[in-house]
Amino acid sequence: MRTRAAALLLAASLAGCATPEPAPRPPLPGPDRMVLQPISYDRLPGWSEDDTAQALPALLKSCNRITKLPVDRSIGFEGLGGTAADWYSPCAAAQRVAAGDHTGARLMFETWFTPWQVTNEGRTEGLFTGYFEPEIRGSRQRKGPYTQPIHGKPNDLVVTKAGPEEPVIGRMENGKLVPYHTRAEIERGALAGKAPVLAWTDDPVDLAIMHIQGSGRVRLDDGTVIRLGVAGSNGHKFVGIGKVLKDEGKLGTDTSMPAIRAWLKANPQEGRTLLSRNPRYIFYSPNPATDGPLGTEGVALTPERSLAVDPRFVPLGAPVWVDSLDPAGRPLRRLMMAQDTGAAIKGPVRGDVFWGAGETAFQIAGKMKSPGRLVVFLPRARSPRLAQVDER
Structure with a gap:
């Protein structure tokens, strides 16, 4: 394998304007290669039904970490999520949403984040499992x-x-x-x-x-x-x-x-x-946290709203939309936060749902093994980054 550096502008326009599709992620050893495809909110199954306000506490935990980073710190592998500065406005908007305000939370996400369908070389379906404390x-x-x-x-x-x-x-x-x-x-x-x-x-x-x-x-x-x-x-x-x-x-x-x-x-x-x-x-x-176990991101996990991902592809701290099934076969369509990783969580379209603590969470998490799709939300305004391209 030969490697060369190339400038891939992951540029994004201001909120409300059209956002160019991010360049494909650099190939990594093995068969997995993430390519993001644009998708609109009205094409997310269950988007209007999910109580997105329940995801705000998890988002604010990630925001509290990201906004303390240096302004030019890259978010995600090769800066897919832009820089810490690109998250200041979305995080400030999230703080202004009142607790329990589902409509306000949904509008905030639609205003400040752009959804991207995660694919593995164009394949949208992956595997979703569960874990617990x-x-x-x-x-x-x-x-x-x-x-x-x-x-x-x-x-x-x-x-x-x-x-x-x-x-x-x-x-x-x-x-x-x-x-x-x-x-x-x-x-x-x-x-x-x-x-x-x-x-x-x-x-x-x-x-x-x-x-x-x-x-x-x-x-x-x-x-x-x-x-x-x-x-x-x-x-x-x-x-x-x-x-x-x-x-x-x-x-x-x-x-x-x-x-x-x-x-x-x-x-x-x-x-x-x-x-x-x-x-x-x-x-x-x-673990000094009192409100949940710490995920790899360094924030306490939120039951049913935190997801373990492969950080080579999905930035830790990013909101993600999961479209899968629970162990009973019911639709699981929910906004979560990428806040953890796992040794068995490998690949672009791969997720592990944190179900909480105790025996009930164990019974649900231990039986979950479902196909599904993943959408990552990235700030509408993101800084251009220099990425690496592998030539095989």
Whole structure:
């Protein structure tokens, strides 16, 4: 592959005027390539029915972060969302909308944002799943049934690259960077003396599910609750336990997360062995937010209004329109905010809906696997950016 730089003007006119179509995103390794197509609000199925005012609190959380950035800071990979300064006026307009004012909220979005259909080389349909915030039992001390550690970030973890793509993670051994310990190695004690233990839990299955979901809450034996956010990972590729169980012939037709959890708890010994087939391991840190788990964007997630996306394509902090189905097969057409990411969330038309906390959210999130379409809202006025074009 040869790469050259070319100026791609992602110019946008003032609000209310026609906006030229953004240039196609630069190709990335693999088959995915995002191309945005113009679409009008009246072509968004369910746009007039959704209570868009319910999305305003989530938008304002992102606005609070973006408007504190330097004015020329790019928003999204290769500045697809313009600069922080381009968000000042839309965010100020959002703050002026009264709580619960659905009509005012909808008019604000229509005035300040332009909708773009997200496609993967022209293909509009993608996959939408769900996730939730687990709550597991725990203790500050290792005692009784509490034998499973919840680790903080190890002191020998090395991150050598940051950016929109997966960072290179490992540890130094004899002066060379080598892959970090796998889940199986960590469970055999590889982190001894290297990582703090934030709490101890009594159920390895619940802990593994929390690793899959990301953030979580621990209800301690003294009655208090601590909220934990993701501090990093061991850098290994995620392997879904559902696929492992399916390949082993352990599950029937129901491959939802509730069915997976039930099988693992019914078969604890074999389940531990199979769980170790996912080499990825998550490290945690205390989450200071009180109104929800922190997403990758750094803001607290809002149930049913926050979406995990692939940040190589969709800018974190951008409003997005989801047109999909809930686990019951009912239309799920809703304005959300791109505020989180996930190891399994890859590709332009890919989303993971945050359903909230607790068992009800788990049952919904664990069963969601629906086709759908995605529309990203970008400020009508965006600054031109220099992008990279790959020639194959």
